Amino acid sequence: MNIIEAKAIHYKYPDGTEALQNVNFKVKKGKMIALLGPNGAGKSTLFLHFNGILKPSSGEVIVNEESLNYNKEGLMKVRQKVGIVFQNPDDQLFAPTVSEDVAFGPLNMGLSQNEVENRVHDALKKVGMDGFEDKPPHHLSGGQKKRVAIAGILAMKPEIMVLDEPTSGLDPKGASQIIKLLYQLNKEGMTIIVSTHDVDLVPLYADQIYIISKGEIIKKGTSHEVFEDVETIRSSNLRLPRIAHLMEILKKENNLPFSQPYPLTIGEARTRLIDYLEKR
Numbered sequence: 555m556n557i558i559e560a561k562a563i564h565y566k567y568p569d570g571t572e573a574l575q576n577v578n579f580k581v582k583k584g585k586m587i588a589l590l591g592p593n594g595a596g597k598s599t600l601f602l603h604f605n606g607i608l609k610p611s612s613g614e615v616i617v618n619e620e621s622l623n624y625n626k627e628g629l630m631k632v633r634q635k636v637g638i639v640f641q642n643p644d645d646q647l648f649a650p651t652v653s654e655d656v657a658f659g660p661l662n663m664g665l666s667q668n669e670v671e672n673r674v675h676d677a678l679k680k681v682g683m684d685g686f687e688d689k690p691p692h693h694l695s696g697g698q699k700k701r702v703a704i705a706g707i708l709a710m711k712p713e714i715m716v717l718d719e720p721t722s723g724l725d726p727k728g729a730s731q732i733i734k735l736l737y738q739l740n741k742e743g744m745t746i747i748v749s750t751h752d753v754d755l756v757p758l759y760a761d762q763i764y765i766i767s768k769g770e771i772i773k774k775g776t777s778h779e780v781f782e783d784v785e786t787i788r789s790s791n792l793r794l795p796r797i798a799h800l801m802e803i804l805k806k807e808n809n810l811p812f813s814q815p816y817p818l819t820i821g822e823a824r825t826r827l828i829d830y831l832e833k834r
């Protein structure tokens with residue numbers, strides 16, 4: 555079953571910018587999907603459609619096989635199912651303390667004080683930010699802010715979590731902590747959609763990748779299917795994962811027998827290299 559679907563979406567901003575053109579995007583329940591594209595491609599614009607912050611100029615958004623309804627009730631319903639973590643945590647965190655921030659969503663859902671406290675506690679624990687309850691969010695590091703923003707969404711127990719560039723601006727350790735957390739949430743059953751231009755991390759976690767360029771989805775498939783099309787990747791201002799690029803150079807410049815599909819991760823490259831060395 556597709557848990558969320560964008561069907562033939564066009565979106566034009568009020569100033570006339572055509573940000574999305576005939577975008578079709580489908581996600582099956584329980585999957586982890588990456589939307590890969592350079593800056594300005596339309597990733598944030600598409601994501602803002604997933605919980606009704608933006609309404610398509612034409613086309614429709616379907617959640618759990620129901621077309622999104624843009625009245626107050628419909629929007630409330632979709633926002634409980636689809637939680638969006640914005641790119642910049644400063645757009646999301648505004649309460650004086652971490653725990654008040656995480657409590658904001660559940661309180662708005664009309665849950666009891668007791669239930670809210672439990673959810674805040676569980677969400678902060680899950681993202682590894684327990685112990686920070688009384689800290690002002692603006693005293694946290696970038697990675698910590700992101701984790702608190704994720705906790706705020708988790709506390710609402712959405713079925714689908716949408717994260718706009720969750721690793722941007724983080725140091726390598728912070729980025730890998732976020733990816734591990736998302737991976738774990740996904741293993742526990744949450745459907746996760748991530749936008750990124752980090753091509754090195756994507757093959758480690760994504761079940762499927764969509765590539766967006768200039769407001770259009772130009773490619774979709776598994777990491778191998780997508781990165782095999784080197785021309786499309788490069789012409790849309792993206793690049794191969796470093797590991798794949800190395801294999802391409804070894805093949806083209808040193809004539810080593812590393813043909814497509816290139817390994818995309820260190821693990822895959824290791825297997826391929828050991829295999830090559832043993833057969834030599």
Ligand code: ADP
Nearest residue numbers: 567569571573592593594595596597598599600
């Ligand atoms: P991405 O998230 O991939 O970087 P965006 O969705 O932010 O891309 O932007 C897609 C296009 O829409 C870009 O051309 C951008 O300049 C334009 N855009 C984004 N937000 C607005 C806005 N509020 N008004 C007008 N144009 C916008």
